[in-house]
Amino acid sequence: MKILLDQDRCVASGQCVMTDPDVFDQRDEDGVAILLTPSPNPAHHTAVREAAAICPAAAIQLAEDQ
Amino acid sequence: MVIDTALSLPAARDAKCPFDPPPELRKLQDQAPLVRVRIWDGSTPWLVTRHADQRQLLTDPRLSADPTKPGYPLQVERRAVSGRGGIGFIMMDDPEHNRLRRMVTAPFAIKRVEALRPGIQRIVDDLIDRMLAGPKPADLVEAFALPVPSLVICQLLGVPYEDHALFQSHSRNLISRSSTPEVRGASFEALHDYLSSLLATKDADGDLLSQLAERVGNGELSRGDAAGIGVLLLVAGHETTANMISLGTLALLENPDQLALLRDSDDPKLVASAVEELLRYLTITHTGRRRVALADIEIAGTTVRAGEGVILPNDIGNRDPGQFPDPDRLDVTRDAGRHLAFGFGVHQCLGQPLARVELQVVYSTLYRRIPTLHRTAELADIPFKHDGGVYGVHELPVSW
Numbered sequence: 001m002k003i004l005l006d007q008d009r010c011v012a013s014g015q016c017v018m019t020d021p022d023v024f025d026q027r028d029e030d031g032v033a034i035l036l037t038p039s040p041n042p043a044h045h046t047a048v049r050e051a052a053a054i055c056p057a058a059a060i061q062l063a064e065d066q
Numbered sequence: 067m068v069i070d071t072a073l074s075l076p077a078a079r080d081a082k083c084p085f086d087p088p089p090e091l092r093k094l095q096d097q098a099p100l101v102r103v104r105i106w107d108g109s110t111p112w113l114v115t116r117h118a119d120q121r122q123l124l125t126d127p128r129l130s131a132d133p134t135k136p137g138y139p140l141q142v143e144r145r146a147v148s149g150r151g152g153i154g155f156i157m158m159d160d161p162e163h164n165r166l167r168r169m170v171t172a173p174f175a176i177k178r179v180e181a182l183r184p185g186i187q188r189i190v191d192d193l194i195d196r197m198l199a200g201p202k203p204a205d206l207v208e209a210f211a212l213p214v215p216s217l218v219i220c221q222l223l224g225v226p227y228e229d230h231a232l233f234q235s236h237s238r239n240l241i242s243r244s245s246t247p248e249v250r251g252a253s254f255e256a257l258h259d260y261l262s263s264l265l266a267t268k269d270a271d272g273d274l275l276s277q278l279a280e281r282v283g284n285g286e287l288s289r290g291d292a293a294g295i296g297v298l299l300l301v302a303g304h305e306t307t308a309n310m311i312s313l314g315t316l317a318l319l320e321n322p323d324q325l326a327l328l329r330d331s332d333d334p335k336l337v338a339s340a341v342e343e344l345l346r347y348l349t350i351t352h353t354g355r356r357r358v359a360l361a362d363i364e365i366a367g368t369t370v371r372a373g374e375g376v377i378l379p380n381d382i383g384n385r386d387p388g389q390f391p392d393p394d395r396l397d398v399t400r401d402a403g404r405h406l407a408f409g410f411g412v413h414q415c416l417g418q419p420l421a422r423v424e425l426q427v428v429y430s431t432l433y434r435r436i437p438t439l440h441r442t443a444e445l446a447d448i449p450f451k452h453d454g455g456v457y458g459v460h461e462l463p464v465s466w
Binding site for chain 1: 124164167168171408410411414418419
């Protein structure tokens with residue numbers, strides 16, 4: 001799985017950090033999401049999919065492994 | 067299928083079920099995904115009844131949140147307030163909305179808010195101590211539900227709490243549907259002027275208003291826009307959470323099995339899940355998210371034309387059985403994670419991490435410290451905010 005995060009779309013709601021703080025964090029200056037790891041290990045996949053689904057700005061896209 | 071309806075908004079709740087959305091709205095949800103309704107000015111915007119459609123449309127950039135655009139379904143009559151601009155960026159579209167929003171999002175980041183938790187716990191404990199030492203019965207709204215979020219948002223913004231009587235009463239006028247346009251306008255002006263004069267006194271005090279004042283100083287932001295953002299954060303920061311505390315407590319008192327689950331658990335996950343479920347179940351933002359179409363949009367098989375108003379009532383979205391099984395049951399153990407109580411899309415509540423921590427601290431503390439808490443008025447005699455832009459109770463007499 002590879003995560004594509006569109007920071008321009010991000011509205012800093014913090015939903016992704018709440019869902020998986022090991023994968024997502026927020027910039028100090030404006031709370032915009034940052035990726036701690038763009039290719040998280042499988043243990044995180046369920047949480048990352050949920051984070052993508054609940055992102056209010058649809059800023060998280062996932063490229064799943066085939 | 068599209069049906070036209072004679073239903074006028076706001077619809078009335080069933081007095082016997084004060085926690086449930088108006089039954090007529092629920093009926094429409096059963097019947098069709100998209101209906102026409104009539105609002106106060108005689109216009110007939112669309113009503114989107116179901117959770118999935120509401121969620122999708124709230125992320126659609128072809129719907130505008132700007133109430134000055136023709137066709138926007140206004141909640142109440144609106145008068146332009148001269149020279150002061152609007153109430154912050156919630157009534158703007160991107161890219162300007164996002165530019166302004168990002169100026170105030172930093173203090174609401176998850177980690178920053180988590181760091182406030184011990185301070186919020188102290189505020190909650192102090193207020194409970196004071197209430198227990200005071201007379202019985204007490205009004206939970208006045209003694210506890212309003213002061214908790216007011217103290218917290220004052221600290222965060224850098225507003226003196228001593229002024230709470232002033233900003234609380236103007237906030238009430240501003241969001242009440244029964245205020246005349248004149249009263250609403252005067253209260254908005256008063257709050258705007260209050261924030262504007264506070265901004266003028268700020269000098270790198272480390273609070274959010276100081277940061278806005280600095281942006282005014284370097285030309286990124288006009289003083290008027292800064293004051294508008296201040297009004298938005300101050301009003302949204304205390305009214306909403308205060309209503310969730312008092313109405314949530316009343317809902318739990320009416321559901322003693324759920325209250326017991328919450329009170330007897332040490333699991334922060336259960337507390338967090340109870341907060342989400344109460345947000346879903348109560349959806350105090352009960353006047354619907356409102357938008358106007360900027361282009362023709364296909365919604366549930368029907369074309370909504372550019373310039374037509376669209377109302378997305380998230381209170382019935384959160385009771386959609388297609389999304390939440392047995393939706394009228396308060397169940398603090400359910401996964402309510404996809405509720406729309408904070409809205410959805412780019413305008414989703416920016417203060418939600420703070421609201422969550424405040425509610426988690428309150429719900430995990432109040433009923434443990436006062437296990438005998440009960441209401442002293444009949445449910446039928448408790449004044450609900452049927453006319454409120456935000457739902458709740460005006461007062462909640464309790465004893466212990």
